[in-house]
Amino acid sequence: MRPLSELSPGEARGLRGVLFDLDDTLLSHGRLTLPAYEALWSLHDAGLLLVAVTGRPSGWGEVLARQWPVAGFVTENGAVAFRREGRGVARLDACPDDARRARRIRLARLVEDVRGRVPEARLTDDVDLRRSDVTWDVGERVALPEDRVAAVVRAIEEAGARWSRSSVHLHATFDPDDKASGALRYCARELGLEAGAATTTLAFVGDSGNDAACFAAFRTTFGVANVRASLGRLTVPPRYVAPRAMGEGFADVARAILERRVTA
Numbered sequence: 001m002r003p004l005s006e007l008s009p010g011e012a013r014g015l016r017g018v019l020f021d022l023d024d025t026l027l028s029h030g031r032l033t034l035p036a037y038e039a040l041w042s043l044h045d046a047g048l049l050l051v052a053v054t055g056r057p058s059g060w061g062e063v064l065a066r067q068w069p070v071a072g073f074v075t076e077n078g079a080v081a082f083r084r085e086g087r088g089v090a091r092l093d094a095c096p097d098d099a100r101r102a103r104r105i106r107l108a109r110l111v112e113d114v115r116g117r118v119p120e121a122r123l124t125d126d127v128d129l130r131r132s133d134v135t136w137d138v139g140e141r142v143a144l145p146e147d148r149v150a151a152v153v154r155a156i157e158e159a160g161a162r163w164s165r166s167s168v169h170l171h172a173t174f175d176p177d178d179k180a181s182g183a184l185r186y187c188a189r190e191l192g193l194e195a196g197a198a199t200t201t202l203a204f205v206g207d208s209g210n211d212a213a214c215f216a217a218f219r220t221t222f223g224v225a226n227v228r229a230s231l232g233r234l235t236v237p238p239r240y241v242a243p244r245a246m247g248e249g250f251a252d253v254a255r256a257i258l259e260r261r262v263t264a
């Protein structure tokens with residue numbers, strides 16, 4: 001990883017937008033701080049397209065895509081997205097309704113299986129807002145011991161589901177997407193940017209293991225300083241690292257991009 005100060009004016013000027021993770025990237029321990037929100041608006045006011053790419057529920061995306069200065073929200077690690085439409089939003093789910101219903105029934109069975117095998121594993125408090133996945137709390141409100149996390153992972157794998165892990169949640173899904181495939185589908189269908197254009201003209205900012213696919217897919221990638229704790233889970237680290245952590249690190253990234261675009 002290179003320090004953020006090495007971002008060149010040419011690379012900053014070539015950007016059309018910024019994709020960003022929420023937890024421990026834009027949000028600091030779950031809170032949206034004033035510097036982070038101002039940074040978001042400053043990127044928007046400079047004409048950059050903004051798209052959140054998060055493991056958080058589709059219910060969050062449906063609300064926040066209406067309120068924040070973003071073009072869209074990709075939620076549930078790529079499975080379900082929202083675009084602004086007038087004063088409302090449109091939901092974009094690549095899975096047809098009948099297949100979605102069948103997957104939700106299988107997820108409900110998995111939840112019951114885990115309840116029997118790892119009774120101390122708690123579902124997250126945002127699970128009812130989810131459409132394509134279920135999530136257990138591994139570090140948000142409780143710290144689940146690693147051997148118990150491994151037991152939940154075993155149950156997920158035995159059910160034939162996929163799992164991924166953020167700094168706070170363990171996800172199980174029968175959907176094929178990851179953050180990068182979901183983000184690239186959104187960029188192609190909603191922004192008219194095919195993969196080659198999207199990965200070279202959109203930056204990505206993230207912090208943890210479930211950002212791995214985006215760090216690998218996009219050319220201009222930034223980690224907030226706390227990404228260092230997750231480097232063991234990243235096959236490709238972010239290209240640049242911010243001096244500060246979480247929301248303050250996001251503000252560092254925004255300032256670096258905007259200053260170089262002005263002075264270039």
Ligand SMILES: [Mg+2]
Pocket residue numbers: 021022023024025166167206207208
């Ligand atoms: Mg994160």
